[in-house]
Amino acid sequence: MGDSVTALLRATFEGGTTRNFTWRRSQLLALETFLVEREKEIAAALHADFRKSAAETFLTETGYLRSEIRFALKHLKSWMKPQRVAVPLIYQPATAYYRPEPYGVVLIIGAWNYPLNLTLAPLINAIAAGNCAVVKPSEHAPHTSAVIASGFGDYLDRSALCVVEGGVEESRTLLEERFDYIFYTGSRMTGREVMHAAAKHLTPLTLELGGKCPCIVDGSGDLRVAARRIVWAKFLNAGQTCIAPDYVLVEEQKEAELIRYMHEALADFYGDDPRSSPDFPRIGNAYNFLRLEKLLAGSVPSAGVFTDHGEFYIPPTILQGSSMDSAFMQSEIFGPLLPVIAYTGIEEALSCIRREKAPLALYLFSSVKSVQEKVLLHSRSGGVSINDLLFQASMHHLPFGGLGSSGFGAYHGRAGFDTFSFQRSILERSLYPDPALRYPPYSRLKFRLLKMLVTLFQ
Numbered sequence: 001m002g003d004s005v006t007a008l009l010r011a012t013f014e015g016g017t018t019r020n021f022t023w024r025r026s027q028l029l030a031l032e033t034f035l036v037e038r039e040k041e042i043a044a045a046l047h048a049d050f051r052k053s054a055a056e057t058f059l060t061e062t063g064y065l066r067s068e069i070r071f072a073l074k075h076l077k078s079w080m081k082p083q084r085v086a087v088p089l090i091y092q093p094a095t096a097y098y099r100p101e102p103y104g105v106v107l108i109i110g111a112w113n114y115p116l117n118l119t120l121a122p123l124i125n126a127i128a129a130g131n132c133a134v135v136k137p138s139e140h141a142p143h144t145s146a147v148i149a150s151g152f153g154d155y156l157d158r159s160a161l162c163v164v165e166g167g168v169e170e171s172r173t174l175l176e177e178r179f180d181y182i183f184y185t186g187s188r189m190t191g192r193e194v195m196h197a198a199a200k201h202l203t204p205l206t207l208e209l210g211g212k213c214p215c216i217v218d219g220s221g222d223l224r225v226a227a228r229r230i231v232w233a234k235f236l237n238a239g240q241t242c243i244a245p246d247y248v249l250v251e252e253q254k255e256a257e258l259i260r261y262m263h264e265a266l267a268d269f270y271g272d273d274p275r276s277s278p279d280f281p282r283i284g285n286a287y288n289f290l291r292l293e294k295l296l297a298g299s300v301p302s303a304g305v306f307t308d309h310g311e312f313y314i315p316p317t318i319l320q321g322s323s324m325d326s327a328f329m330q331s332e333i334f335g336p337l338l339p340v341i342a343y344t345g346i347e348e349a350l351s352c353i354r355r356e357k358a359p360l361a362l363y364l365f366s367s368v369k370s371v372q373e374k375v376l377l378h379s380r381s382g383g384v385s386i387n388d389l390l391f392q393a394s395m396h397h398l399p400f401g402g403l404g405s406s407g408f409g410a411y412h413g414r415a416g417f418d419t420f421s422f423q424r425s426i427l428e429r430s431l432y433p434d435p436a437l438r439y440p441p442y443s444r445l446k447f448r449l450l451k452m453l454v455t456l457f458q
């Protein structure tokens with residue numbers, strides 16, 4: 001992609017087409033048609049990329065995106081409405097309002113672990129807000145990237161929306177150009193580089209990053225349900241989920257029981273040999289496979305743990321008897337390994353989770369209200385879910401985003417529309433009256449009057 005593509009997009013934006021409701025609606029509908037008509041092709045691409053099952057693809061990618069589009073279509077008119085504000089006496093007669101306006105040409109860079117969702121969900125928000133967009137899917141999900149590129153060509157307005165396929169080099173080349181907003185999903189390390197590139201053009205941005213999301217189980221509720229939910233959320237997508245529980249902290253007395261239920265859940269979901277389960281995906285690339293294999297080999301007795309280089313298979317593994325000092329706890333796991341660490345008293349659990357200042361998500365299984373309140377009060381995170389996991393990120397009414405090292409900014413639903421819009425303030429005044437009071441020279445009397453008016457009536 002050269003300057004010509006952004007130049008075309010910029011010309012389209014300046015022509016004003018993307019600002020109107022009809023264009024936004026037509027592009028959202030076209031994206032929906034792509035997701036419906038190409039559902040099989042999309043599922044095949046995700047399967048080819050890392051053996052993701054059609055059911056998981058629907059649940060976490062196409063199904064989610066379709067409902068995000070429906071939500072945007074339902075609310076778009078009201079989101080676009082200008083907001084009138086009161087006019088203080090000294091500015092009257094006048095009307096004042098602000099209205100959301102698109103930034104212009106935006107860049108969306110996606111990660112590979114939910115390769116469709118992480119590029120198209122921000123795109124839905126960007127279109128709803130009336131922007132032109134360049135989307136850069138991840139090179140580590142090449143089949144999905146190709147389907148996205150062909151979908152754009154066949155369904156969307158090519159003068160306003162385009163895809164650039166490729167990896168680090170293509171991304172860096174894109175970042176040299178001036179965009180009006182950058183939306184990045186991926187690792188912290190790359191996030192820093194993206195922010196650095198954005199600074200050069202003073203481009204505002206959102207960073208959706210990762211980290212270690214803790215899950216506390218205080219043992220006060222039904223442990224079997226907690227275990228099933230944790231195992232489902234952790235091993236979905238083979239643990240390659242930014243908001244997956246990275247590790248479990250369990251009240252010491254309940255550790256053995258929780259682990260027993262977790263093993264039962266694993267067997268229920270994936271059978272005795274998860275490798276042959278159609279619902280258990282593979283690791284997305286060689287780098288992550290080797291990283292996880294090394295982590296596994298170095299930290300637990302590896303008897304019975306079988307990995308497969310040929311197909312990047314790492315089995316779903318619960319790591320009993322882990323501690324906060326183990327190798328697993330030094331960085332985000334981002335794979336199907338789940339350390340379980342025992343604690344005594346909620347204070348100890350809280351001091352453990354505070355090691356990661358603000359994870360993207362925090363999970364708590366507790367039916368004790370005072371414990372729930374204490375954990376909320378003494379922790380920080382992008383989102384929280386009590387007695388369940390992941391769904392805080394799939395509700396269109398809840399903003400989704402990180403804090404501190406897990407990123408900043410938010411999207412999904414209204415939050416996404418707001419992210420891709422800026423609020424333009426507009427004041428319309430009458431030419432009369434035009435009192436001399438505002439103009440110099442400022443006599444002592446004028447100054448006193450001005451002081452009174454500004455302090456009392458502004």
Ligand code: NAD
Nearest residue numbers: 110111112137138167168171186187190208209210211242
């Ligand atoms: P990554 O940083 O390697 O790549 C993400 C994107 O950035 C890709 O499109 C890639 O081509 C591009 N890229 C890579 N290096 C670049 C560079 N130097 N300059 C510019 N662009 C570059 O991340 P990944 O491995 O695809 O994703 C895994 C990480 O993302 C994990 O930490 C995970 O927790 C996080 N993540 C966060 C969210 C979220 O919503 N917050 C969602 C998914 C993943």
